[in-house]
Amino acid sequence: MSSFLQQLINGVAWxxxxxxxxxxxxxxxxxxxxxxxxxxDVYMIGAMSGYFLARWLSLQNGPASFFIIxxxxxxxxALLGFVIEKLAYKPVRHAxxxxxxxxxxxxxxxxxxxxxxxxxxxPKFFPTLIPTNPFINLGGVFVSNIQFLIIITSxxxxxxxxxxxxxxxxxxxxxxxxxxHTASALVGIPVDRVISFTFILGSALAGAAGVLVGLSxxxxxxxxxxxxxxxxxxxxxxxxxGSIPGALVGSLIxxxxxxxxxxxxxxxxxxxxxFIILILILLFxxxxxxxxxxxxxx
Amino acid sequence: MSLIIxxxxxxxxxxxALRGVSLHVDEGEIVTIIGSNGAxxxxxVKSLSGVIxxxxxxxxxKGLDLGALPSHQIVASGVVQVPEGRxxxxxxxxxxxxxxxxxxxxxxxxxxxxxxxxxxFFPRLKERIKQPADTLSGGEQxxxxxxxxxxxxxxxxxxxxxxxxxxxxxxxxIFKILKAIHEKGVSILLIEQDAFLALRTAARGYVMETxxxxxxxxxxxxxxxxxxxxxxxxx
Ligand SMILES: Nc1ncnc2c1ncn2[C@@H]1O[C@H](COP(=O)(O)OP(=O)(O)OP(=O)(O)O)[C@@H](O)[C@H]1O
Ligand SMILES: [Mg+2]
Numbered sequence: 001m002s003s004f005l006q007q008l009i010n011g012v013a014w015x016x017x018x019x020x021x022x023x024x025x026x027x028x029x030x031x032x033x034x035x036x037x038x039x040x041d042v043y044m045i046g047a048m049s050g051y052f053l054a055r056w057l058s059l060q061n062g063p064a065s066f067f068i069i070x071x072x073x074x075x076x077x078a079l080l081g082f083v084i085e086k087l088a089y090k091p092v093r094h095a096x097x098x099x100x101x102x103x104x105x106x107x108x109x110x111x112x113x114x115x116x117x118x119x120x121x122x123p124k125f126f127p128t129l130i131p132t133n134p135f136i137n138l139g140g141v142f143v144s145n146i147q148f149l150i151i152i153t154s155x156x157x158x159x160x161x162x163x164x165x166x167x168x169x170x171x172x173x174x175x176x177x178x179x180x181h182t183a184s185a186l187v188g189i190p191v192d193r194v195i196s197f198t199f200i201l202g203s204a205l206a207g208a209a210g211v212l213v214g215l216s217x218x219x220x221x222x223x224x225x226x227x228x229x230x231x232x233x234x235x236x237x238x239x240x241x242g243s244i245p246g247a248l249v250g251s252l253i254x255x256x257x258x259x260x261x262x263x264x265x266x267x268x269x270x271x272x273x274x275f276i277i278l279i280l281i282l283l284f285x286x287x288x289x290x291x292x293x294x295x296x297x298x
Numbered sequence: 299m300s301l302i303i304x305x306x307x308x309x310x311x312x313x314x315a316l317r318g319v320s321l322h323v324d325e326g327e328i329v330t331i332i333g334s335n336g337a338x339x340x341x342x343v344k345s346l347s348g349v350i351x352x353x354x355x356x357x358x359x360k361g362l363d364l365g366a367l368p369s370h371q372i373v374a375s376g377v378v379q380v381p382e383g384r385x386x387x388x389x390x391x392x393x394x395x396x397x398x399x400x401x402x403x404x405x406x407x408x409x410x411x412x413x414x415x416x417x418x419f420f421p422r423l424k425e426r427i428k429q430p431a432d433t434l435s436g437g438e439q440x441x442x443x444x445x446x447x448x449x450x451x452x453x454x455x456x457x458x459x460x461x462x463x464x465x466x467x468x469x470x471x472i473f474k475i476l477k478a479i480h481e482k483g484v485s486i487l488l489i490e491q492d493a494f495l496a497l498r499t500a501a502r503g504y505v506m507e508t509x510x511x512x513x514x515x516x517x518x519x520x521x522x523x524x525x526x527x528x529x530x531x532x533x
Contacts, residue, residue, distance in 0.1 A: 169401070176387050176398050182349055183385035185369035186378075188401050188450055192368075 005141040007263045008256060013147040013216070015255025016154035020209035021232035022239070022247040023161065024081075024202025030178040030242040031198045032093065037104040038084060040229015041111035042077050042203045046210025047126065047220040048119055049076040054127045066129045066215070070153070073211045074204040081203025082196055090192070108229075115222030123221040126214035150212045157208055158248065161201065165244065170197055178242070227271065231258075234274040238281050240291015249289060300325045300485060301346075301377070301454055306355035308338075308345050315341040317509040318355070323454065323487050328480055330488040330496040330517070332530055333506035339489045340382050342506075343456045347379045348372050359454065376453030380460060382489075384443040388432035392423055395431050395442055399449025409449075416445040419475050437468045444475070454485045461492055473499055493530035497521050505530070 021043050028036045050073045059065035088107050092099045135145035143151075165171040177184045177194045185191050213228070214220055235254045239246025254274060262270045281288060301323040308316040315338045323329045331339050344350045346357060348369040357364040364372050387395050396416060400409045417424040420441040426434065431442060440460060447455060460476070461469040473495065480486055490496035497503050497517040505513035505526060513526065520526050 172390070172394055172398060173401065175390060175394075179387045179389050180385055183381070183387060184398075185349060186347055186373065186381055186385065187398050187446060188370045188373035188378075189398065190368075190370045 002140045003263070005138070007259045009141065009143055009147060011256030011259035012252060013150045013255070014259060015235075015252035016151050017209050017213055018228070018232045018235045018255050019248050019251035020154055020157065020205045020212070021228060022236040022251045023158070023244065024206050025233050025236040026239070026241055026244060026247040027174075027198050027202045029236070031174060031195055032089070032100075033097070034089065034100050034104060035233065035241075036089075036202075037101075037229070038107035038111055039202070039206060040225035040227075040232065041108050041115070042080055042084075042225070043206040043210045043213075043228060043232075044115065044220075044222060044225030045080055045111065046073045046077045046207030047214045047224065048115065048124075048210070048222070049073045049207070050211040050214045051124050051126050051220055054129065059127070059129075061127060061129050061131075063130055065127075066149070066211075069129070070208060070211050074207040077207025077210070078200040078204040081199040081206075084203075085196055085199040090195075112223055112226070119222055121222065123219045126218035126220050128218065130215060132216075146216050150216065153208065153212060157205060161205070162244070164201070170194070174198055231274045234278045237288055238277055240288025243288065243290045246288055246290035299323070300360050301487070302356075302358050303342075303346070304356040304358075306342070306345065306357065307353040308341050308350065309353055310350075315509055316345070316352075319506070319509070319511055321504050321511060321514070323485055326480075326483065326485055327502065328476075328486040328488060328500040330490055330500035330503045331506055332490060332493045332496050332503060332526075334529075336508075337506040338509040339506055340458055341509075343379055343381075343458050343487070343489060346372075346377065346456060373450055376451070377456065378447045378450045378452035378454070379456040380443045380447045380458065382458035382462065384439050386431045386434070386439050386442055386446075388430070390431055391427070392429055392431055392434070392442060393427045395446050396423075396449050399446040412449055412451070416448050419448070419478065420445050436463050437465070437472075440464060440468075440472060444472070444479075448479065452484055454487065455479065456487045456489075458489045459491060460488075461490060461495065469495070493526065494521075 021039065024039050025036060028034055050069050053069050053072050054065065059068065084107055088103050089100060092103050130145060132144050132146050134142040135148050136143040165174060173184065173189050173194045176189060177191055181191050231254060232251065235250035236247045238253060239248065239250025254277065258270050258273055261273050299322045303319060303321050306316050306319045319342060331342065333339055345352045346364065348364065348367060352365060359375060359377055362375055364377065387398065396413060397409065400412060422438060423441055423445055426438065431439065434442060444460065460472055464472065476486065476499065488496060488500055497520055500517050503515065503517050503520045504511050505520070513520065513523065
């Protein structure tokens with residue numbers, strides 16, 4: 001039982017990482033109906049910039065450094081997301097959808113192999129900003145300090161996101177644009193600016209995911225975004241692409257089932273699970289768990 | 299003259315929807331465009347609002363070249379459209395729909411008084427303020443669409459078939475409100491299938507057919523015109 005609970009906690013921690021990435025997929029899809037295949041690579045840039053920032057700023061190991069690196073890496077990714085949208089996606093926004101999709105794959109390959117060129121293909125080791133130790137003991141089940149940090153940071157970021165989307169003027173505009181670009185333009189919403197903002201928001205969250213992963217899995221390299229990118233995409237589809245709560249639910253389900261499969265069946269099947277889920281959901285409920293037609297989309 | 303459209307051409311690929319349309323709306327006027335299905339009326343207001351690009355021609359509003367502006371700046375200049383089919387934000391509440399109409403304005407203190415004014419015109423919206431917009435009836439959605447446009451504080455209101463799909467008594471009610479809005483100093487360009495109603499409401503009118511203006515004049519004259527009578531008034 002306690003081993004099961006332990007796996008559950010590990011799963012929730014992983015799920016939180018997926019959720020931070022999946023939110024960007026789902027928001028961008030909600031607003032311009034594009035599967036942004038480069039999103040996993042933005043997450044990689046988040047981890048990479050965490051690594052380089054720690055080196056360049058010669059930060060001491062310690063939680064304080066984490067709280068410096070986190071917002072800075074988020075900023076780098078926000079900027080990257082902004083530039084990607086402006087340079088790559090905006091010019092093809094009115095082209096057929098397949099054009100945008102191919103462009104997204106192009107951006108993804110550019111970041112992956114441009115990353116190899118720039119950073120080198122060899123893995124780098126993320127600094128041990130915070131040494132892992134058991135932090136909370138729930139009767140034999142341990143939450144490590146890193147897991148705690150991952151879960152709490154994700155939670156805080158998601159609460160901020162929820163607040164932005166539901167309570168601010170920009171959030172209201174995001175919801176309006178996700179419903180119709182034309183209707184939004186006709187009431188005076190600067191649609192382009194809202195789309196830029198959505199990329200900035202989604203990319204910043206992916207950047208946060210990159211830094212958080214650096215803490216728990218210190219090996220970072222330019223292709224590290226591919227797998228988590230695909231899985232977060234699956235999580236977004238599972239929850240219902242376009243739905244923010246759906247991205248969260250889908251990610252937790254995926255994170256937990258992956259750790260369970262690893263623990264009780266075999267780690268060989270871990271990566272296959274996401275694809276099995278994707279096939280099942282596309283066969284039986286393509287709109288996802290929470291992605292009904294009436295769902296508030298962003 | 300506040301709105302001037304000069305020799306406007308618009309195409310959808312190979313389909314020429316507008317072939318040299320020229321018209322104008324003076325400050326404080328109600329002007330109507332009538333014409334059968336597919337004549338190009340919606341195309342005209344869409345290109346006025348910058349939603350679809352034009353091939354050639356010039357659109358100016360109070361000296362401002364609207365053709366060079368993106369939609370949201372056209373709205374900010376005071377030219378506001380209530381689109382055909384209403385385009386209500388179905389995923390938002392009535393209040394949120396109305397608040398979006400005031401996006402361009404910075405002063406939030408004015409928003410509350412504008413809301414009150416909209417509720418004066420449409421008390422029914424006030425009762426439904428927290429309701430998701432997709433639960434409104436067709437007539438209520440039309441009220442919301444007009445109310446949302448009023449929240450932008452339009453100087454020139456473009457109405458694309460406000461009577462579409464409404465029961466006759468509701469149509470009368472909506473047109474009464476349009477007149478009240480006009481009396482507050484808003485110019486109106488009205489597109490309407492019901493030619494009789496349109497010409498009784500407007501001071502001047504244009505008749506459009508396959509992308510061209512084929513007739514124009516005072517409403518009274520058009521009502522007497524034998525071609526108009528035969529084609530649009532069914533007499
Ligand atoms: N998106 C489009 N793609 C191709 N053709 C279009 C498009 N929109 C309109 N058209 C064509 O342009 C012409 C004018 O259409 P428009 O919608 O402006 O007519 P309308 O006068 O508003 O008609 P209605 O009274 O039925 O609303 C029509 O022949 C229509 O088929
Ligand atoms: Mg029309």
